[in-house]
Amino acid sequence: MMTVKLHRTLEAPQGPMSLEVDFEIPPGQLITLYGESGAGKTSVLRMLSGLMLPDYGCITFDQDIWFDSEKKINKRPQERNIGYVFQDYALFPNMTVDEQIRFSLKNKSEKNIISELIDVLELGNLRHRTPVMLSGGQQQRVALARVLACKPHLLLLDEPLSALGFNMRQRLQDYIISIQHKYKLTTILVSHDVGEVYRLSQSVIWLEDGKIKDQGDPKSVFSHKQTSGNFQLLGEVLRIEKADVIYITTVLIGNSLVKVVTEESEAIKLKAGDKVLVASKAFYPIIQQVE
Amino acid sequence: MIWEPIILTFKLALITTLALIVIGLPLAYWLSETRSRIKPVVETLVSMPLVLPPTVLGFYLLVAFSPSYALGRWLDEHLNLQLVFTFEGLVIASVIYSLPFMVQPLQSGLSNLPPSLKEASYLLGKSKATTLFRVLLPNMKSSLLTGLVLTFAHTIGEFGVVLMIGGNIPGRTKVASIAIYDEVESLNYGLANTYSLFLFVVTFVILLVVYLFNGGYLKKMVS
Structure with missing residues (x-):
């Protein structure tokens, strides 16, 4: 069990922002920190990992105190045993894939974990390449392999998929799911993509302006506990057009466009860019295999 | 041509460079990551030899090291x-005089690396020293080379400080730049020209190698 209570004043572009979070994570769970950019998600990860000093608060992981402002305890990042995957991956340009993974081994005799990770993350053909010779998705997998090689207790993923295309995102989400199942790691994923949160996490913490706006399982958090459709999809509003007496709202769901008939009273509340839930309970969708 | 001043010059430059990598690296590392209030003062002191007339530095070192005063005694x-x-006095004076030529390239090299490299290494459980030698330095080779070579070349080019603190003792403190001055004073232009030409060619080649390496031309030529 991990318990986190943190407070810190951050310098945001629009003035000082107070970041205050208080949450618990059961062991082995994957939770998501969701929120717009600037909500304080990355700062939370940096404080958990010891890269940023909270003003006050405490962090404990399985009874082990990492930070406690009252007891004046602050463990160095090296002592917290965290696997942190940075947004820019932070691969070492001077090392090949093999060397990166070898470098992070705590115990040099554990060579079998290298081949295991190379298998799980399908890095076999890339072992002798340096980061400049890798695509974004490949760098991402190397960064994951590198942090897993030092057998962390906690895995922190800072928007690891934000720079990738749709298909690569999906594949990497599968990797993250399989790794999380295989190693039963307590994992915190930072994301501002609702689809990703739904797909990957058992629980979500919604951050807004440094405060927790809502938390719980993704379905209840994002549907605001109002809708009980038997068929729900999340998407983003692209366009709202008036057609006679009704409105047609074009919604991007995954990489497909869906047109939804909307009443005026609803349409005026929506604007392009809004995240929406498209739900229906009046019909049974037909599922057909296409490949 | 007498080789002694030339050999002495290179010996001084080599020892100064080695001493400065030992002193300059921790100093540059500290400057690149400290938030201490005294950082601007330290940076100013390190940069002073760039603007101060070498005779000023030489004069104070001469006074400080003189047996008539407390430190020297x-x-x-x-x-x-x-x-x-x-010669020992020359080495210490050269180290102080060439300090900015080592510290500044190393400091800017370290500051220009993305902070996430260092942080990633710490989070993999690596100490500051391991991070510096395995992760940071290998990724700033051009800054390292610039620091080493500029220090070496700058020490070859010393004159004022050397003359003040070292004087002109053959075999001990008479380096090539002093020898040239000495030969000119004795109207011995031929030998002065030989020394001068030698220093000219050597420093040209050294700096050319740095620019070729840092501009990536060497790699292009090899491939």
Whole structure:
């Protein structure tokens, strides 16, 4: 069990922002920190990992105190045993894939974990390449392999998929799911993509302006506990057009466009860019295999 | 041509460069990550030799190391070290004089690396020293080379400080730049020209290698 209570004043572009979070994570769970950019998600990860000093608060992981402002305890990042995957991956340009993974081994005799990770993350053909010779998705997998090689207790993923295309995102989400199942790691994923949160996490913490706006399982958090459709999809509003007496709202769901008939009273509340839930309970969708 | 001043010059440059990598690297590392209030003061002191006339530095070192004053006397009595008009004195003066040429490239090299490299290494459980030698330095080779070569070349080009603190003792403190001055004073232009030409060619080649390496031309030529 991990318990986190943190407070810190951050310098945001629009003035000082107070970041205050208080949450618990059961062991082995994957939770998501969701929120717009600037909500304080990355700062939370940096404080958990010891890269940023909270003003006050405490962090404990399985009874082990990492930070406690009252007891004046602050463990160095090296002592917290965290696997942190940075947004820019932070691969070492001077090392090949093999060397990166070898470098992070705590115990040099554990060579079998290298081949295991190379298998799980399908890095076999890339072992002798340096980061400049890798695509974004490949760098991402190397960064994951590198942090897993030092057998962390906690895995922190800072928007690891934000720079990738749709298909690569999906594949990497599968990797993250399989790794999380295989190693039963307590994992915190930072994301501002609702689809990703739904797909990957058992629980979500919604951050807004440094405060927790809502938390719980993704379905209840994002549907605001109002809708009980038997068929729900999340998407983003692209366009709202008036057609006679009704409105047609074009919604991007995954990489497909869906047109939804909307009443005026609803349409005026929506604007392009809004995240929406498209739900229906009046019909049974037909599922057909296409490949 | 007498080789002695040339050999002495290169010996001084080599020892100064080695001493400065040992002193300059921790200093540059500290400057690149400290938030201390005294950082601007330290940075100013490190950069002073860039603008200060070498004679000023030489004069103060001469006074400080002189056995008539406290520091010089203490060094003489306790460590049996005489630093005025000796090669050891030249090394110390050169180290101070060339300090910015080592520290500044290393400091800017370290500051230009993305902070996430250092942080990633710490989070993999690596110490600051391991991070510096395995992750940071290998990724700033051009800054490292610039620091080493500029220090070496700058020490070859020293004149004022050397003359003040070292004087002109053949085999001990008479480096090539002093020898040139000495030969000109004795109207011995032929030998002065030989020394000058030698220094000209050597420093040209050294700097050319740096620019070729840092501009990536060497790699292009090889491939």
